[in-house]
Amino acid sequence: METSLEQVRREKLNLVSEITNPYPERFEITHQLAELSTMPDGTDQIKAAGRITFIRKMGKLTFITIADINGHLQAALKKDILGEAQYDFFKKSFDIGDFIGVIGELFTTQTGEKTIRVAEFQFLGKALKPLPEKFHGISNIDSCYRQRYLDLIMNEETRKRFLIKFNFMKEIRRFLEDNSYIEIETPVLINKPSGALAKPFISHHNALDLDVYLRIAPETYLKRAIVGGFTRVFEFARCFRNEGMDTTHLQDFTMLECYCAYFNYKDNMEFTQRMLCNAVNQVFGTTKITIGDREIDFKAQWPVVSFRELILKDSGIDITSFQTAAELKAEIDRKGITLESETDINLLGRGNLIDLLYKKVSRPNMIAPVFLTEHPIALSPLARANDADKELTDRFQLVINGVEVINAYSELVDPKEQANRLTEQAKLNAMGDEDAMVMDQDYITAMEYGMPPISGWGMGIDRILQVLLGTGNIKDSILFPLMRPMEKD
Template sequence: MAEESRDSLEAVRAEKLKRIAGLGIDPWGQRFDDHRAIADVRALDVAKPQEGETPEPGPAVRIAGRIMLRRGQGKVVFLEVRDWTERIQVFIGKKQVGEQSWSLVDELDLGDLIGVDGTLGYTKTGELTVFATELTFLGKSLTPPPEKWHGLTDQEMRYRRRYVDLFANPESLQTFLARSKIIRTFRKVMEERGFIEVETPTMQSIAGGAAARPFTTHHNALDIDLFLRIAPELYLKRLLVGGMERVFEIGRVYRNEGISPKHNPEFTMMEAYQAYGDYHSMMDLTEALICGAIEAIGGGYQRPWGEKTVDFRAPWPRRTYHDLLREYAEVDPGDFDAVKARAERAGIATVGKDRDVVISELFEALVEDNLVGPVFVIDYPAAICPLTKRKASNPEVAERFELFVDGIELANAYTELNDPVLQETLFRSQLAGMAAEESMAKMDDDFVRALKHAMPPAGGLGVGMDRLCMLLLNKASIRDVVLFPLMRPQVSQAGAVDVEDESEI
């Protein structure tokens, strides 16, 4: 649709808006109580006529939704009306609705919001239909909906104008309703296991709890710089010290890093901490959470993922970090000369790097993509896990796991380090090698102080909710499961935000 044509159509709709107001009707709608979800209406028991029989009227119903299709003329019009649960055909006859409601019919456009009172039944062709007896106007769409939405291949405008994507593309709406079910199920499972949901600061004076680059902001009243949180971890652990034995938080975290199909700078994470647990407790919890989410959204445990199928039936395998290195990198992690040689053959620089950093980069390069999973990778090198308790039998190994599915990390968990002396030592050694702009580039003295009051032994878990939704719902990009992903603003030559023709999105 050219710009001139769109302007012309919008002008026609603006005139209709005036005529609706001229009928004494508020074109922006009114309260419309007691309407039913269209899915519930469609589920009502209505006798379907046999061939040649006259359809019998069914129960009285009241629905509300957006007009998606229109056909017919003269004294009979058919509409398709859709709400966030389903769609249904609406029959409007001048004789059936009366003069007042019929006066609205010529002013109705695709995209308008209407309420319909009527009876449910079948047409002679067998289509379940609401036979309208009264219309209520609920909102005028001044911009025509997209004409070429079906078959769309360019995703960018679907992300930029999610409000159009949701009503024009039912699959997209169902994706986000399923995402809501997943998050709601997480809360239900956590509550059933005795956890309480808490809220911790999203603006923090020290960016801690993970290794990432933070976003910075400034608090004018206090005249201090703050960081958007990269993780809620250190605050949640303070709550363990305070006696809140099982806590979790589902919230947004922010990392000033790259954007890709698997990364968004602002994302949703669930973190949980269980006093008197360990990383094995967190594996059991992770299985319960994800299996519960699968049950909630349906579709079974063997789920499509691109061209693959992932089997989520529990229990999931538990493989040690070093065993996987031996299998896929074909090197003994204890032989550092062999590790360096293998890393260099894989194109990984080794000069000046700590042994465990080289091993970690080798693992990322040669192992992770082979982890079809779901699989728990357990027992990481301690040097790359500064917040994790060491194994009593081997202090060089940290009691940590990461959950992988098809090379994607979904969850990260520890047996939490609760020794304040060791924690302070590890913080200081970590700080020595970090650039000032990186996270945790400042000692969190208050967190160490909290540990000195005795934090119970505990297991801690973090789950990336966006990635999990992407996998369970079989979406190729994390943007497909984030309602409003971060996008570069579109600017015209004049400096104003560009507004493209929606028919071309």
């Protein structure tokens, strides 16, 4: 239902339409708002534009603030400079929220604020709905997620958070490219869900009359590129997992995955620490980040701890002593530990049971960056077995503040062994473990053409930003998170 304020704005739109096009096709800009704050007074013929976020009328002089995602600037409109007709047009037609283009000279007011002395202006767009009040803004969390555009307009903290996110991605991309990695694209619609232990979304391809899956990870296709001759590849991939939602998980998210031929997982441990240290330093201006009540220095050496040692210390369960899922489940019950899973606990394989146990008793206690290594092979169907102990894999996870931010392997490149492991995963899937993988014969065929030694890793972009920025919900790092509709269409 339209409010009286909206009715007034529509009437103003009609007034503007009688004089000029209220929605012009372009406005030439010479400077971004953020850069003007450091430019010298007297710089003339500046052309800048933005949304009006503040208006203060003082008779023959009006001050406005115009803003965009990167900054804001004050502009002064004087009646004796613009002329009576133009000045009157501004006062009768413009509201907070409208877009304006201004042309003029830069000066500094007596209060020390950099300002454009406007010689000309152009109407660039009418806001038919009024913005929230300045001092109340938009603070309802649900509204911030549903109407992120308003959240961005009204809340400086939100603007900073997403600028940090996209600058972080830019620095990561630059670091990878500087280290000879090539960014490629892999399919989102796939025949077989693979690359991670997760429940997929199912869709239907009408043209091919074929059921397909939204990818849960780009891993097996990035490895196919290695088969084809690429040596270092990466992708910022949208991934989709039809699983539970909580403060650190969403069904669709951005995953960065990287693969390097001739590396092993230890090489990647060193590489990823250098990469993250560089990105944090470039974005925040320091390698030291405060998370909660602790300061973490990304430049410090990160400790390495084995999966078995960690779980044994935190639960008293030696996972190597229980070789079947039933035996391990009985010991977990005997210890009085309650595990949480969307899938029936009794249907899970040993690997997924171990993973749930670790997430329950150990992960919440890992605050400073830690490399977790020596994962059981049942938990890593795509990772290379360790040469000294075939029950373990050459794998690491990077955990910061109780959150897994990077998962990495020395990749399994033996097609025979890969086929055996996927066969076991497929059996678990058929028995009801929806997180288990299925057989992917096309990937096995690609492997049979030969793969070099490979190490790869994946990093949830939204999740690591949640950790670095200390936000309470992963949706705070997602620009437009999916929400349940408030009412039926």
